[in-house]
Amino acid sequence: MVTPAVPEIIEDEDLFSAIDARTEALQGIRELGPPDIVYLVKQSSKGNGKQTGVYHHVTGVDASSSASLAAYVNTLIYNSADRTHRVVSGLYCCYNAFSNLDMRVEVKIPGSVESYSVDEKGDRRVASESLWLETFLCGILRAYSYADDGSGDTIKKIVGVRRFNPITNTETEHKFLDAAEQLFFNGRQLGSDPEIQVPNLVCNHLTAGLLKYIKTTGRYTSGINLFEKIRTKDVEVSSLLAQVLIAGDEEVQAVRLMHDALQEVPMDYALLDCQAAFCQGKGEGELALECAKRGVTAAPSEFGTWARLAEVYVSVEQWDLALLTLNSCPMFTYQDKDSPRMPEPSRILLPLLPESLLDEIDEGQPKQGEPYDEVHASLRKLQAATYQGTFLKAYNILTEIAKAIGWDQLLRTRSQVFVMEEEYRTERQTAIASKPSSSRNASTVGLSGTPNGANVGASKINGDDSEENREEGDSEASSGPAQTNGEAETRMRAAEKSMHKPEPTIASELVTSGNEDPNPSHPGYSQFQNKRLCERWLDSLFMGLYEDLRIYTIWRTEMAQYRQQQIQYKKSATEWELLGELAERLHHFNEAIEAYHQCLAIRFSPQAMKGILKLCEREGDTRGMLGALIRLICWQYRWYSEFSPELLYTVRKLIEEEGAVKVRSIVQATNLPQPVLDLTHQYCQLCATFRSSGSEG
Incomplete structure (x- = not known):
């Protein structure tokens, strides 16, 4: 298994200032907490003995005990590229969101390993076994929450994060699901996605992480077994079990479960929403409408129930009611994930993994000190590009209506x-x-x-x-x-x-x-x-949509006129990328792909390549999908990420549809360096480890 390179954020003068900043920030952590941080103290091999602090962020490392974290620190001690320094100590910090403690393991080289926890006031506490169980679960949930979707957006937010797959075999899976079962009823303490106003038993970061893991790996049987056990303690868990049953192609069982559970808890909005989504997916708009209306009645203060009702009205082409329902959605201020606030470092070293070197990705990239792409002000100022959370979801519904009528x-x-x-x-x-x-x-x-x-x-x-x-x-x-x-x-x-x-x-x-x-x-x-x-916010969305459509119309008109005159229509790579995102927001997928191709012709962009992947997926183009996947996986490894749930899910679905032998053969037949192809083969091997459908042949 190829491991990503190790980025280094260097503090030459103020040692441990990054750790001090993390300790001070503990009071402001709201949910799962920031990625783990690993801090090494290096000493010069020369006579002066000067010490330097070096750190990086990491997710996906096994945090079940102090020994496992100390083992990770030990992998960083010997760096063949740096022969002028030796590591004298290491500190690993991992946040426990259940107890609001920062679990820390200090390694002296050579010598001892000391573990303890730090509370919000900066005071030390004893690290018990129960705290390590909570930390282990939080570490896995963070790995999924902070993983990149393939577009590179998450990777660009925090510099120097190594992202590992936290669950690489069935043994770790059993450990994860067992911890989730033990701590399930504490899940609401972790917070929830920004579209959910009040975290509850079935809508929180723990349940979201469980569902994402099950979807990514296709381990539906394991998920069904887990939720069936928990359901014996609380019938509300039926909505989670129903979602996994539907995803695992056990629809008849899921329908029976929803029917029986609603006899016991008729106003469970999560169950009603699951029922509405199922009916909507089957094209039964009228049935979905009744379920969605009851869902709004059961939870009138939740955005999700209103959004579902608006989506159903769109599907049955009742545009006026869709707008009125959208107007009723309770909107919440977007809260981004917890991220580290670090002091200004002395230097940053971002080494490249040799196995991820690919000329196609390097060519055309701006060098350090070169000016950024020129981007027209009208493209930079598009308000809709900044929407997140409930506003993004509402805008998507509005654009669906505009596309339809x-x-x-x-x-x-x-x-x-x-x-x-x-x-x-x-x-x-x-x-x-x-x-x-x-x-x-x-x-x-x-x-x-x-x-x-x-x-x-x-x-x-x-x-x-x-x-x-x-x-x-x-x-x-x-x-x-x-x-x-x-x-x-x-x-x-x-x-x-x-x-x-x-x-x-x-x-x-x-x-x-x-x-x-x-x-x-x-x-x-x-x-x-x-x-x-x-509502004023909906008026603002209308203006955002107008600006999007205005710029889109100008772009398409200019393109048509340039083609008539047989003149090349020139834009910078960034402008093409933004135009592609604009067209995608407005559901003009062919035009989006055209813009993404133009961007990639100038230089590689993960956002543009992810757009190409989506189109190939819509058209069922297996070779096109794998070509895009190989490049996206390579780019991810380049920036220290061996794990993207979205890319792993896409690989798994391809293997399920085409078979592992065909997928591996197409990858191997690609005219790219073998080390780059091996990175994609590792994703295929993961599917075989979890015995995904299609991976046997």
């Missing part, structure tokens, strides 16, 4: 269900003229029959489905970003005229801002009886 029809639907600013002001002036003495507050304008604006989707669920208004509310777009070329500016304006900019809706704060507003029951407001107030 078109931008103009989306605006018409928007003006039919939401109170528009212009029409509100017109009606308000009319009402004031006809009844100037009125002083009632108009806080419920547009919310007829609804106690507050945040629950508009619930009124729809209860039967308020009439949509009588037909206001279009379209206006022409403003001019695009200025360009030095007059002809290009003309093209941009012409492209923009084909789109309509969304008119503003009335803000709820304007409706509730003064007592001079007229009575909302006034006849002049009859037009608003079935309209709702649009």
Whole structure:
């Protein structure tokens, strides 16, 4: 097994300042904690005996005992590339998110091994066996949580992280599942994904890690056995068991389980959501709709239930209700994963693994000190590219609607269900003229029959489905970003005229801002009886979508005109990558692939190659998928990551569909260096170790 190279972040003067920074940051850790850190003290072999601190981050190392962490430190002692220094001590720090302690193992060379824990105040405590069990489980969950999906986004966030596969055989799997069973009912202490407001028994980082492991490795039987045992203690675990049964192609058993469990816990929103997702996947929109409505009733404060209902409305083509439901989603501020805040190092050494050297990846990469790619301001400022968490999920639903019915029809639907600013002001002036003495507050304008604006989707669920208004509310777009070329500016304006900019809706704060507003029951407001107030965040998403579509339209118009004139359309590699991401956000996959290919023609980009992998997967192109996988796996190894769950899952699914022999043969027939191919063979070997379907032949 080829292990990644060892990055070195060097502190020449202030030894252990990185460890001090980690200790100070313990109070601010919210969830699983940052990656582990390994700190070595090196002493010069020369007479002066000067000491230097060197550290790197790591995930996936066995943290079940002090001995296993000390063993990892020992692998770093002898570095054939550095003959001028010797390691005199090492410190391994691994966070225990259950007990909020930093478990530490200190190795003196030669000499002793000392283990202890540090609490949020920096005080030392004894490291017990129960604490090591918790630390072991946290280490595996972090390895999956901090793993890269193949695009390189996670790798670029933290410098110098070695990522190992925490579970490489069935023996470690049994140990992991046993620890998960023992600590299962403490899982909510770990927090949850940003789309979940309140972590609970079945929605937390522990259950998310378990499901991700089972999906990645295909070890459905092990997952079913685990959740069946835990289900005897709490029936709510049925939703997790049902998900694993469905993924493991035991659908009949899963349906029976969901039916029986809902007899016991009829308002379990996780079970209802699982049922809705299953019906939706089978094309049974009406059945999914009933389940999704009950899910919203069971958990009205959770984003996931509303998002599911919106998705179902999209699938049954009820666009107005989809928009109203989307407007009702409770939105949460995005909380990113815990990441280390380290002091400025003296130097950073990022060595390359010889086995990962590939000319195709090196060529065209900017050298140190060279200027970055020029990127047009309009591409850099696209707000939708920054959406995360609940806002990203909501934006995806909105773009699905736009893709299905078109931008103009989306605006018409928007003006039919939401109170528009212009029409509100017109009606308000009319009402004031006809009844100037009125002083009632108009806080419920547009919310007829609804106690507050945040629950508009619930009124729809209860039967308020009439949509009588037909206001279009379209206006022409403003001019695009200025360009030095007059002809290009003309093209941009012409492209923009084909789109309509969304008119503003009335803000709820304007409706509730003064007592001079007229009575909302006034006849002049009859037009608003079935309209709702649009949330500001949803208005912002509409503007983000408009900007995305505007830039996309300009790009495609320019491309067409350049082709007509047989002129090469030039962009930098970064611009092509951003255009590919833009097209992918808008569900224009062929155009996204075109942009990604243009990017890769200039230089290698993991983001662009991941896009190519997605297209090949959609088209069932096995050779194309493996070609992309080989390069992505190689790039991952180059940046110290031997493990990506997403890439391993893709390899496993390919082996399941095509067979291990065919997959290995296609990989071997690729005209690339053998060490690079061996990196992909290691992923195939992992599937054989876990006896994945198709790996026998």
